[in-house]
Amino acid sequence: MTTIDVVIFFGYLIGITIFGSSFYRKNKTSSAFTLGDNQIPGWVIGMSIFATFVSSISYLALPGEAYMSNWNAFVFSLSIPIAIVVALYFFVPHYRKINSPSAYTYMENRFGSWARIYVSTCYLLTQLMRIGVILYLLALAIHAIFGWDIATIIIVTGLTVIIYSVLGGIQAVVWTDAIQGIILIAGALFCIGYILVYLPGGPEQLFAVAMEHDKFSLGSFDLNVFESTFWVVLIYGTFINLQNYGIDQNYVQRYVAARNDEEARRSVLYGGLLYIPVSAFFLFIGTALYTFYSTSAGQIPADLMEASRSDRIFPYFIVHELPAGITGLLIASIFAAGMSTISTSLNSSATVFLTDYYERFFKREATDKDSMQVLYISSLLVGTVGIGIGLSLINVTSALDAWWKLSSIFSGGMLGLFLLGIFTRKKNVKGAITGVIAGILVIMWLSLSKLFQLEETLGYQIHSYLTIVLGTTVIFLVGFLMSLMRSNSTSS
Incomplete structure (x- = not known):
């Protein structure tokens, strides 16, 4: 790592924090914090939905998966259009009609308060662990690149996201998501171009090696429930994506935050469809890296060939093969993927605390000042617990x-x-x-x-x-x- 890489990395970290925090002036009410006063452009919400799909885990795991095996993971992306169609014709108009910041108001209307508490509790527990896991795995990747202390990385990353998420509310979250989404797409495209240029045989060699080793396979088409076949991944992806679009607070909150029904539908369509080619980019990077290292265009340590360490292959390439400056940008894009997911979890969890607990059971007629205090405190609390979980996962x-x-x-x-x-x-x-x-x-x-x-x-x-x-x-x-x-x- 060169000085310019470190400068670019920290420049990104500081810049995104200042940019997100700048929305503090527009974030004086609970409606602004949770829904952006319904004034957020549809394309920004769409990019935010896309960024929510992509975490730093996807950024690292998909190339590693393609390197070690094939494109079976891409079948998950192919299931997204199924969920999008259901979301466009049912989920979006359904939640827009309810017009509640919480995805779980419907559950109480349908089955009573127990259902709302059950589902919202499941959601909050999931988000806490999600934040901790992403912080931990992101720290592992950065530790492998820079050699920095894992605990320090977890704390600094967590505090950075907490600062701009608390100060800027959902407007900071979706706008920083949009920027981070653009950065990670640009980083993936650059890596693809770089590998294709520096392969001795060019693109033809890549496709020849990949086809020879069946690297583009989507998996077996056998009706086998014991293996990761095409059909198993497709069914799994359909259920997961129906859950994402149908009951995940991260998505539902964005439906309601859109200016109107048309922009809400457009954001769902564009945000989901964008993930399909981008996930293909990440898998293509893994396939390209397989060709790059198997043809002796580059050398890779033997210990990274273990399946449990496959998510470190792409970071290794970034550090040892890319030119100075670009390396820092790519590391920033990995951070971008993780930070966008964490900031989304912080804002949505705070919204659930306010709407499903505080306003429902403690103070039905809460003033806006009371609501903002709850949102600030719960965001800080969720972020702190997430950092604690991340630290507890070390080793x-x-x-x-x-x-x-x-x-x-x-x-x-x-x-x-x-x-x-x-x-x-x-x-x-x-x-x-x-x-x-x-x-x-x-x-x-x-x-x-x-x-x-x-x-x-x-x-x-x-x-x-x-x-x-x-x-x-x-x-x-x-x-x-x-x-x-x-x-x-x-x-x-």
Whole structure:
């Protein structure tokens, strides 16, 4: 790393903090903090939705995945249009009509306050761990590049995002997301161009090597639930993206923040569709790096060839192959991907604290001053806890792996209950509660059996991607059948 790289990196970090904090003057009311007074341009919201899709994990993991295997992960992106169509014709008009900053007001209207508390609690727990995990993994990448202390990186990054998120509210979040999205796209495109230029055989060599080693494969098309086939990833991606667009506060809050229904729909369309080619860029980088190093155009340490260290391949290339100045820009783009995700989680979590807890159970007629205090304090609290979780994960990779397996417990329960609310007309609270309990038990069983490696004893090994699919399906079917039984008993 050269001095100019360090200057560019810190220049970005300071610049984005000052820019985000500058929205403080427009952030004097709770409506401005949570919805930007409904004056945010649609293209900015679209870029923010895109940036929410892309975290620093995607920036590092997708190239590593393509390097080690193939383009099977791209099938997840191919499922996005399915969720977009549902969002355009149902989710966006649905939430725009409710006109609440919280995605979970609907759950209370449908099943009662317990449903709102359950789903919002799941969301908050997910966001806390998400912030901690991203801070930790981002610090690992930066530590590998600069050699800086991991704990220091976690604290500095966390505090930086907290400062501009608290001062600037959602306007700071979406505008910085837009800038960070542009930076990470530019960085990916530059890397692709650089590799193609410096390969001895040019693009022809890249495609020849990739085709020879089946690097562009989307996975097996067999109907096999035990492996990461095309169909398993497609079904998994459809459920995850329906959850994102249908009940994730990060997305719903942006629908409501748009100026009008048309801009809200346009932001959903553009933000989701933009991720598809960008994810392909990241996978193409991984394939290009495979050709770059396998043809001796560059040398890579043997220890990075382990599957568990694949996310360090791209950072290694950035540091050792790119020219001075560009390296700093690419490191900044990795940070941009992580910071955009964290800032979104901070603002949306604070909004949930205000609307789903404070205004619902503590002070229904809260003044705007009271609301702003809650938003500031909750943002700071969520950020601080997230930093603490990130620090606790240092050198505890088993805990990190366990969290990603158990996170499906929260997400599966949320989506299943939401779908139950959509497709059942009568308010059957007992059926909903029974469905949630049954679904969570299924999800916990599948997750824990993998966590404690019980698959061989049990005689099965269903792919972990299907955990949320099965759990969500059980919640919906049990709740739906109980609602149907109640309807028949009432009519008889």
